Amino acid sequence: MDAPENADAMSTMHSQTETDQTVDRIRSKMGQWGITLTFLAGELGVSRQYAWQVVHNRIPLSARKAKSVERTVDAIIERQAHLTTFGARLRAARLAAGLTLKQVASMIGYSWVGVERWEKDVCVPKPGVLWHLFSLYGTDQDLIVPVRVRESYLKRAS
Numbered sequence: 001m002d003a004p005e006n007a008d009a010m011s012t013m014h015s016q017t018e019t020d021q022t023v024d025r026i027r028s029k030m031g032q033w034g035i036t037l038t039f040l041a042g043e044l045g046v047s048r049q050y051a052w053q054v055v056h057n058r059i060p061l062s063a064r065k066a067k068s069v070e071r072t073v074d075a076i077i078e079r080q081a082h083l084t085t086f087g088a089r090l091r092a093a094r095l096a097a098g099l100t101l102k103q104v105a106s107m108i109g110y111s112w113v114g115v116e117r118w119e120k121d122v123c124v125p126k127p128g129v130l131w132h133l134f135s136l137y138g139t140d141q142d143l144i145v146p147v148r149v150r151e152s153y154l155k156r157a158s
Contacts, residue, residue: 018063018066019061019062019063019066020057022063022066022067022069022070023054023055023057023061023066025070026054026055026066026069026070026073027055027056029070029073029074029077030055030073031095031096031098032095032096033076033077033082033092033095033096034082034083034088034091034092034093034094034095034096035073035076035077035082035092036082036091037051037052037055038051039076039081039082040055040069040072040073040076043072043075043076043081044069044072054066054069085121086121086124087118087119087120087121087122088119088121090118090119090133091119093133093137093139094115094119094133094137096137096139097136097137097138097139099136099137100112101115101116101119104133104136107136108129108132108133108136110129
């Protein structure tokens with residue numbers, strides 16, 4: 001191999017390593033903040049399948065495209081766009097704690113379907129169960145339940 005070909009090979013290797021590191025950061029941020037593939041795909045304007053392939057490094061991706069996806073993830077985190085509902089915040093807290101639906105369900109004595117219903121905003125857990133979830137997730141209620149919602153809930157309860 002002569003010098004120009006060697007330089008091209010080195011450049012490609014460096015770019016691939018940089019891309020792999022960027023994709024690893026994207027996957028880590030998504031897990032940490034509870035961002036779903038469906039939400040990311042919607043923000044990127046691509047299919048869920050394509051978003052999965054990007055996040056799991058299954059398709060060739062340029063360093064520039066990987067950085068663009070990372071900027072999108074950072075923007076989602078900054079404006080917390082994926083946390084618009086109570087259920088989405090519950091889900092994000094669960095994912096940040098590194099727990100699955102089935103793990104949480106077995107820890108609190110509910111079915112995983114019940115936990116999923118809370119996360120999909122079909123219904124809300126009882127206050128005692130919420131307290132248990134907060135302790136499992138290692139989070140403060142203020143991060144999940146806005147003050148105005150808590151006050152409204154307390155007014156209805158009394």
